[in-house]
Amino acid sequence: MKHLSFIYLLSFILIYTSCSFNTPSAVLAKEQRIYSYNQQGALTEWLAVFMLIEDNDGRNDYKGLILRENATGLEWALHRENTVFLQEAGYSKNTQWVGSNKFKYPRRFFPAGQYTLTASDLGGNKTELSFSLQEPQVITALPFEFTLENEQWMLHITHSNACSHFSLIMLSADLQPLTVYQLQINDAERQNGSFEMLENRPTDARYIQCFGENSDQSIGFLSTPLPLP
Secondary structure (H helix, E strand, O other): OOOOOHHHHOOOEOOOOOOOOOOOEEEEEEEEEEEEEOOOOOEEEEEEEEEEEEOOOOHHHEEEEEEEEOOOOOEEEEEHHHOEEEOOOOOOOOEEEEEEEEEOOOOOOOOOEEEEEEEEEOOOOEEEEEEEEOOOOOOOOOOEEEEEEOOEEEEEEOOOOOOOEEEEEEEOOOOOEEEEEEOOOOOOOEEEEEHHHOOOOOOOOOEEEEEEEOOOOOEEEEOOOEEOO
16 A cells, blocks of 8 residues: 555645546545644544545546445535545546545544445446444543744654654645645654745745654644744
8 A cells, every 4th residue: 555644635625527437446545533622622533534536537527425434324425625635646647535634523533343435426426445443542632742932843742652753734824734844753852943944835824733643644633723923
């Protein structure tokens, strides 16, 4: 399986229209539990789920995606207007990742069990792929603290075993992701760096946040967006 960090799935939402002749084919699925704080300071869980589909009619043919919890029949529907698309290097232009990192369970955490993804095209053709979620870990806080001071970002890693990779995300005024920078982290608990070292910083960036994920990418942690100095 190709390595695809979920942070790169926090990408732009694209909208397409087309006609359908061929049936799409599911290649594989990726899922990740993402933890962050809400506006009240409580820890919340989102599920990022993406399906890699191949369709000879191209990405314009995509219509929507349904995530279903098999045990209960509970469903989440994505229309193409709110689907995140990503074209990954190494795949043809007719093979794309589709999904979202905003799936929310009504009872706070997604339970362990079997889930099914169903993608459909404009002609009504469908393709399915199933995956399983393991029991959620007991997580009460993010394993790091991310702060800003003048032109410096500071990362205090409080639980070093929880994350293997860290990234910084530049956000627009409406909190849409603009650019992602992967960080080179050493063994120290405290990391820092200058914004001047971040190449090609978007001129319309207004916020920044930190994203960390564990070694197998099954869990991710997203800090609260902070206004840029």
